[in-house]
Amino acid sequence: MSAARYSRRVVADDWLRLASDPAWPIYIQIVVEGTALPDRTALAAAVGVAAEACPGARLTRRGHRWTDTGRAPEVRELDGDTFDRETLTGLPALYRPLAGDRGGPTCEVVVLTGTRPALVFRAHHAVMDAQGLLTFARAVFRALRGETPETAADELDAVELLRRAGTGPRKTIPQNSQPPLRAAGPPEQRRPAFLRRTVDGRPSAVTAKIAHALAPGAPGATSTSRSPSTCAATCRRPGPRRAWPTR
Helix, strand or coil, rough: CCCHCCCCCCCCHHHHHHHHHHHHHCCEEEEEEEECCCCCCHHHHHHHHHHHHCCCHEEEEEECCCEEEECCCCCCCCCEHEEEEECCCCCCCCCCCCCCHHCCCCCEEEEEEHHHHHHHEEEEECCCHHHHHHHHHHHHHHHCCCCCCCCCCCCCCHHHHHHHHCCCCCCCCCCCCCCCCCCCCCCCCCCCCEEEEECCCCCCHHHHHHHHHHHHCCCCCCCCCCCCCEEEEEEEEECCEEEEECC
């Protein structure tokens, strides 16, 4: 199948995520920090190569289908020194909408300049999950190194995936269970908060370990009554940071 013809259905999960409050849109954002930034021309070329191999990064919404535009995600440059990486504030331009409306994009790459250079891979959660965006990010770095990225052009959607998974027994969550990170008190008193935790090393089961690191912020665990609805978690490898992988 040609990547230029890639397309898949907009399913119920996608519509739910597209309907999120514009003030708190549902995005996946992967921040990769380093000691230097790649050449802009080389980066743009690598993003193009990676998007050809992973056409899910080029989707827009046309009616009830996600359709490949054939255009690589935009590479934008922002001043990273204005961005507070603990509170995740100070750089509103980092959170521009990516809902694929009217032929618009659903994915982009942001270059953060300054004393802590970084690349931010962004995608709307309706078109990618974290693993999908990580696959695209890895493809970009492979292209920067002159390697051929792996192809990820399957049209499988969430509904079909569940159908193929079968209807066997599954573990259920008790109806009276409460989300561990939900703020205490009535809904009208709850406010979103940001929290960052760093986990050293390159751990497996990273989602579970991040949840464990965040657990002290759960109601009853500490004196705080607010829990994060948006969290930044960093997996930090011990030792000095390495420069970007370029040829």
